[in-house]
Amino acid sequence: MKIEALHCWPSWPRYGELEQVEVARVVSTNQIYADREVVEFEHAFSDYQESKYSVGVGNATQGLHLALAAAGIGQGDEVIVTPCSWISSASAVLMQNSIPIFVDIEGSTLGLNPELIERAITKNTKAIILVHLLGYPAQVEKIQEIAKSYGLILIEDGSHAPGATVNGRKVGTFGDLGVFSLHQRKAISTGDGGVICTNNEDLASKLRRLRSFGDEELSYNYRMTEFSAVLGKIGLKNLDLDNNQRIAAAHQLANLLSGKGWVKVRLTPENQRGVYHAIALEFDLPTTICSRILTTLLELKLPVRKLGGPLNRHPHFAKTMEPARGYPWLHSNYTGYMRDHSYHDLDLPNAYKFTDGRLIELYAHPGTEEKHLVELAGLLEHIVHQESN
Numbered sequence: 388m389k390i391e392a393l394h395c396w397p398s399w400p401r402y403g404e405l406e407q408v409e410v411a412r413v414v415s416t417n418q419i420y421a422d423r424e425v426v427e428f429e430h431a432f433s434d435y436q437e438s439k440y441s442v443g444v445g446n447a448t449q450g451l452h453l454a455l456a457a458a459g460i461g462q463g464d465e466v467i468v469t470p471c472s473w474i475s476s477a478s479a480v481l482m483q484n485s486i487p488i489f490v491d492i493e494g495s496t497l498g499l500n501p502e503l504i505e506r507a508i509t510k511n512t513k514a515i516i517l518v519h520l521l522g523y524p525a526q527v528e529k530i531q532e533i534a535k536s537y538g539l540i541l542i543e544d545g546s547h548a549p550g551a552t553v554n555g556r557k558v559g560t561f562g563d564l565g566v567f568s569l570h571q572r573k574a575i576s577t578g579d580g581g582v583i584c585t586n587n588e589d590l591a592s593k594l595r596r597l598r599s600f601g602d603e604e605l606s607y608n609y610r611m612t613e614f615s616a617v618l619g620k621i622g623l624k625n626l627d628l629d630n631n632q633r634i635a636a637a638h639q640l641a642n643l644l645s646g647k648g649w650v651k652v653r654l655t656p657e658n659q660r661g662v663y664h665a666i667a668l669e670f671d672l673p674t675t676i677c678s679r680i681l682t683t684l685l686e687l688k689l690p691v692r693k694l695g696g697p698l699n700r701h702p703h704f705a706k707t708m709e710p711a712r713g714y715p716w717l718h719s720n721y722t723g724y725m726r727d728h729s730y731h732d733l734d735l736p737n738a739y740k741f742t743d744g745r746l747i748e749l750y751a752h753p754g755t756e757e758k759h760l761v762e763l764a765g766l767l768e769h770i771v772h773q774e775s776n
């Protein structure tokens with residue numbers, strides 16, 4: 388096989404003439420920080436989500452922080468988080484001087500394991516942040532029930548999953564608050580941007596106060612720009628069609644690789660619409676071979692990467708560079724579980740397993756065609772054959 392002859396994979400984002408015209412239009416108004424366009428984007432996002440309120444922010448890291456702050460989560464409070472995500476899903480908790488409690492993911496969804504959540508709840512627990520990882524929905528209905536029965540705030544990080552549904556309902560609307568990243572690499576791509584949706588009027592107005600120098604309490608400048616909002620409106624209009632292409636690519640690749648014992652293309656169950664921010668390729672091969680597969684694919688400039696994490700072993704928790712405000716789990720008013728346990732040594736077998744290099748994320752952006760997938764399937768077969776002999 389001549390592997391240097393691969394077709395070039397579509398890149399993301401794909402801004403076109405409309406984006407250029409709209410950004411230029413915003414510049415021509417001389418009003419580029421949060422104004423009319425942001426309000427319009429917020430309305431459009433609420434309509435799409437079927438949620439009552441949406442609040443645009445500068446990015447999802449700010450969104451997660453603001454969500455916790457608006458919900459009144461603070462010093463000494465424990466927040467249950469996943470070890471498999473981008474660091475913001477856990478570091479936002481530190482920004483509120485609260486304590487992240489890592490709970491393992493389940494193999495079936497890659498999201499938080501509801502049973503383990505229940506076991507991790509203590510008198511200090513105030514909130515849960517779940518992540519719909521790579522666009523595969525977590526068991527959000529079960530987790531919502533748990534949150535309700537223990538009186539906990541539920542925040543959904545839907546950064547990888549705008550447009551995903553569970554039993555027909557959009558992710559981000561099950562929790563008290565749903566947070567989405569509109570970063571350049573995400574499905575709604577605005578450079579930097581974020582949005583929080585909620586059905587709770589009090590939370591929505593608190594989010595708005597905290598977002599932009601509210602007079603009464605400590606608040607922030609976490610505003611969205613008009614540029615981000617116009618790009619967001621266009622991205623939102625294209626979202627369903629773009630997601631359909633990602634979904635079709637995942638199914639095509641699953642067909643092409645079906646029956647290969649050494650790899651599984653993860654698909655979502657019937658009652659869900661997964662949106663395949665990235666397709667999870669799970670290899671049943673030694674990690675050394677997986678690492679060579681990844682290196683070869685990257686050398687060929689294919690859009691892949693190893694699943695990141697586990698977050699509990701991120702330097703933020705390794706006590707190498709203490710922030711000026713200290714470590715919240717060592718504050719004198721905190722006597723809970725993490726006071727005398729090491730983040731590094733937590734018992735999170737699935738998180739360690741899925742981040743050991745055997746799960747490779749493949750970004751089949753809109754525009755990916757059958758020829759790309761056929762070539763990739765052949766290439767994988769070729770590498771595996773070579774490496775196994």
Ligand SMILES: Cc1ncc(COP(=O)(O)O)c(C=O)c1O
Pocket residue numbers: 445446447448449472473475476518544546547567568569570580581
């Ligand atoms: C799951 C998840 N949550 C939050 C974030 C943070 O998003 P932002 O870059 O908009 O702050 C990211 C970014 O990659 C992410 O992947």
